[in-house]
Amino acid sequence: MEKITDLNIYKMLSDELRLKILKMLSVKNMAVGEIVEKTGIDQPLISHKLKELRENGLTVSYRSGKNIIYSLASDSLKEVISVVEAAGSKIDYVCNCVECKEND
Amino acid sequence: MEKITDLNIYKMLSDELRLKILKMLSVKNMAVGEIVEKTGIDQPLISHKLKELRENGLTVSYRSGKNIIYSLASDSLKEVISVVEAAGSKIDYVCNCVECKEND
DNA sequence: ATTATATATAAATAATTATTCATATGTAAA
DNA sequence: TTTACATATGAATAATTATTTATATATAAT
Numbered sequence: 001m002e003k004i005t006d007l008n009i010y011k012m013l014s015d016e017l018r019l020k021i022l023k024m025l026s027v028k029n030m031a032v033g034e035i036v037e038k039t040g041i042d043q044p045l046i047s048h049k050l051k052e053l054r055e056n057g058l059t060v061s062y063r064s065g066k067n068i069i070y071s072l073a074s075d076s077l078k079e080v081i082s083v084v085e086a087a088g089s090k091i092d093y094v095c096n097c098v099e100c101k102e103n104d
Numbered sequence: 105m106e107k108i109t110d111l112n113i114y115k116m117l118s119d120e121l122r123l124k125i126l127k128m129l130s131v132k133n134m135a136v137g138e139i140v141e142k143t144g145i146d147q148p149l150i151s152h153k154l155k156e157l158r159e160n161g162l163t164v165s166y167r168s169g170k171n172i173i174y175s176l177a178s179d180s181l182k183e184v185i186s187v188v189e190a191a192g193s194k195i196d197y198v199c200n201c202v203e204c205k206e207n208d
Numbered sequence: 209a210t211t212a213t214a215t216a217t218a219a220a221t222a223a224t225t226a227t228t229c230a231t232a233t234g235t236a237a238a
Numbered sequence: 239t240t241t242a243c244a245t246a247t248g249a250a251t252a253a254t255t256a257t258t259t260a261t262a263t264a265t266a267a268t
Contacts, residue, residue, distance in 0.1 A: 002199060006185075006192045007123055014118035015226080019111055032245055045227065047246055057197035066235055066244050076191040081110075083187045087180040088110045093161035095106060119256080136215055149257065151216055170214050170265060209268100216263070223256070232247070238240085 004057040009080065012056050017041065018049050025059065026078045031067035108161040113184065116160050121145065122153050129163065130182045135171040 013019050021035060032050065036043045050070055053059040058077060061070045072078065117123050125139060136154065140147045154174055157163040162181060165174045176182065 001196050004192045004195045004197065006188045007118070007120060009188050009192055010114050010118040010123065014111070014114040016111060017226090019114065033243095036245095042228075043245070044229075044247085048227080051246075055199055057195055057199070060197075063235085063245095068245060073197060074191065074195045076194045080188055080191050084110045084113050084184055087178065087184050088108045088113055090180045091108045091161055091178045092105050093108065093164075093177060095159055095161070121256090137213095140215095146258075147215075148217080148259080152257085155216075167215095167265085172215060211266100211268075213266080214264085217261085219258105219260090221256100221258075224254080226251100226253070228249105228251075230247105230249090233245085235242105235244085237242075 002057070008056050009058070009077075012053060012058050013080075013084075015049070017045070018053060021046070021049055021053065022058065022072070022077065023081060025070060025072050026081055029069050029071040031064075031069050033067065035070070106161070112160050113162070113181075116157060116162050117184075117188075119153070121149070122157060125150070125153055125157065126162065126176070126181065127185060129174060129176050130185055133173050133175040135168075135173050137171065139174070 013022065017039070020039065024030060024035065024038065030038075032043070032046060035050075036046050039046065050059065050061070054061060054070075058073055059070050060073050061068050063069075117126065121143070124143065128134060128139060128142065134142075136147070136150060139154075140150050143150065154163065154165070158165060158174075162177055163174050164177050165172050167173075
């Protein structure tokens with residue numbers, strides 16, 4: 001029995017596709033095929049992402065007939081998602097990197 | 105003026121050193137030299153990490169004499185940090201990846 | 209003005225992570 | 239008991255990201 005670290009939570013959420021999957025699972029539990037369909041992404045890639053999420057403790061899964069159903073490991077992840085979205089929407093900034101300065 | 109995306113917040117926090125720096129800044133504002141000293145990490149690497157954080161809108165900085173002082177761009181990041189830590193401590197899991205199974 | 213101090217940057221390399229493609233496995237239906 | 243379907247896996251490659259090293263810049267002190 002292991003604890004997930006906050007660093008690993010950030011790592012898992014820092015990939016666009018993994019984040020999208022997690023957000024979908026925060027709405028409802030889904031079979032792999034449904035996720036493939038809704039995202040339009042290749043099945044093996046989706047399976048890889050789901051494997052990473054599972055192995056890092058962010059999701060759980062069980063078989064139901066021919067399908068494997070995935071869900072969030074904990075509702076506390078929903079809170080994470082909403083708090084981070086809120087933080088993002090609160091912070092305005094002027095990027096001062098070289099490229100951005102050129103466009104001023 | 106731009107908005108930070110939640111994806112970029114996750115990306116910035118998904119690096120061990122950037123996360124450590126952000127956690128330090130959530131306690132108090134710090135000069136680059138202080139961060140170098142407390143972490144024991146090379147100055148140019150710290151400066152790179154600080155640059156990434158700055159360019160992505162997570163920190164702000166100003167000059168004070170010879171020093172440059174960094175601070176969090178918003179207190180909402182403190183909430184992010186604590187909510188994610190809490191989520192991590194709530195989730196127990198049994199990793200079912202190949203390597204972990206071997207150790208059972 | 210020259211030197212010291214603090215920080216930033218650029219270029220090169222190293223390391224990690226993501227994606228693709230081919231194939232395997234497990235369950236269910238015919 | 240073969241065939242179809244859903245999902246998983248492994249190996250190869252591609253892409254991204256991190257780290258190092260050397261050097262530049264900006265301010266302050268002498």
